[in-house]
Amino acid sequence: MDLKELQTLAKQEQAILNAPCIRCCTVGGCIAAHALEVKQQIEVAIATQPLTSPIQVRGVGCMGLCSRGPLVRLDPAGILYDQVTPDQAPALVQSFHASLQPNPLEDTPPIPPSPHSQPKSQSSTLPSPSPYQPQHHSFFTLQHPIVLENSGHIDPLSIKEYIAKDGYLALYQALYEMTPSEVVDQMTQSGLRGRGGGGYPTGLKWSTVAKMPPGQKYVICNGDEGDPGAFMDRSVLESDPHRVLEGMAIAAYAVGANQGYIYVRGEYPFAINHLQTAIRQARKQGLLGSQIFESPFDFRIDLRIGAGAFVCGEETALMASIEGKRGLPHPRPPYPAESGLWGCPTLINNVETFANIAPIIRNGAAWFAGIGTEQSNGTKVFSLAGKIQNTGLIEVPMGTSLRQIVEQMGGGVLNGTAKAVQTGGPSGGCIPAHAFDTPVDYESLTRLGSIMGSGGMIVMDQSTNMVDVARFFMEFCMEESCGKCIPCRAGTVQLHQLLTKIRNGQARLEELDQLNQLCEMVKQTSLCGLGQSAPNPVLSTLRFFKDEYLTLVQDLSPDDDGL
């Protein structure tokens, strides 16, 4: 394929994309809510009803508002329907068809969003549009989609639809208009930082690998999204897999690699399926494999399926797993950039990091650097879940406050008031409600004893006991500890026992100090990120919710807890 073919294909497909279409979310949470049946019934309705103008039906990726699935959007007007049931399909098709007919008497505007959605019990009645319209509701309007720009708009199983959205154009630009070092420079100037949680500058990582002497190098995409409560990577891989492939190919060109691996969780069958399809399609179009875009650049991508070990999200453990071994981490240095997969220089980035690459190349580093805060550029995808009205996937500019996310976008807590937000999964911490005005960026969250993490955001209300939360995460780390180093293997067990004791009201006040000390020890001396960050949930709850610990500790009544 060359540029001309790419542009012709894009133009052809754009016309199809803009035609009247019913788009159904057919990934993730919506499938659990029977989205596939809804789509099937819509197809049946279109086939059986006498329609004068053609209507397409497309399965698309995540539209974000997962709690109100299955979601269906009528395009090009973009009217969203939520909690659609299969029996509403005929009425939905009929009304959509009617709205497409030119009406000489009056200009019928799109149906205005009603404040309440209809009860879903009646059969084949027309549902009202969702109260959450993408144009009006703050859940959508406060977002800034870059990574998710195509999510919910294109069919993830169609490479043509991705190309219609300027897909693979950035790869062409990189290959033909830039030298590898210019690509690295763009990354450095954009200020993009690793989205897997650490926040290491992407440009710096790329330049380290690029500077290694030529020879076998690898690019790895870390899609082992292990944090419970986080589903951003799954959503990106399911909704827009080509974006990740393109980002990896650009990275490979920049650092001089010819082989890539995507390590994806075995628990994500749809993501695996969509990636396999995407890799096959890209290879067929000459956008992956040898002589990409008829240039001398070769790049192959293979898929590696995880087998359910949280520690494999750690880069050195992940590489051991790709090599077919047990996922045990090893000490760094040497860093993967110098000696990674099979001892070769390896670039390893998270799914979301790779998803940011193509837009940066297309729009320039300055554009990206203009979004977000001074030290944290760009946007971040969060999966918003827990005791909150609107759960789902959001992408906001860095620096958006937690209050905006929880109250305006999330619609507040289900019953009662918010107590805390947990970010960063088992490696992160709990941010109390009084700190909700903190802007979300790497530094601010670290100051609060939490981390950005991969982007899970769990909202907790007053009914959640924070000692329970700490114990929950410690149990997780205890079970997931690989057992290689003692502080993590034995320390997490001891911490879990201590927390259980506290939870059952059998602990004494001194044991809180012990807990604190042990946390510090495990944090300082563990080998890899799992152990080093395992105490974080305990430390952060001890910091902000000490009263809850104190009320559980013996010989102390809740009144004289001193806080």
Place this chain on the structure above:
Amino acid sequence: MSKGSQNIVDGKLHPSGDKRFRVLEATMKRHQYQPNALIEVLHKTQELFGYLEQDVLLHIAHSLKLPPSQVYGVVTFYHFFSLKPAGIHTCVVCMGTACFVKEAASLLTAVEQVAHIQAGETTRDGRLSLSTARCLGACGSAPAVVLDGHVVGDQTPETLRNQVKPMMDQPQYETAI
């Protein structure tokens, strides 16, 4: 030992005519019998056989030129692999954070009471296996459960009990879809 050991004589013969071995062989061949393909091969094996039998593991170790200890080490390291056959029906309760704050623990207790087994066990009649998962990524519909491969969201102990009970006496799970 089970009949698996007779099936595998030199990695090629399958006297039982069990086609699954041929698929396994093709998978290993596609990976050129590279030792680093172990996890991929194990995935395929579990998909074919439902679990990882010891004889099959020995066969894989032999074919990929790996010490059996390493194969066993890998199998037991990863949660995904199972050395025991699963029940006819499976119930996986998600214990991710979002499900946890929405009281997934009460769902687990409900199933444990109905089936009289603990998480990680299979009922004596082999009807139902109960296990837990670390986040299915279906946090939007928390608390979520996977029943026979279908994710069902927004569960309560009541609704889950009503779905699990028929699985314990019927051969097929019919309420899904």
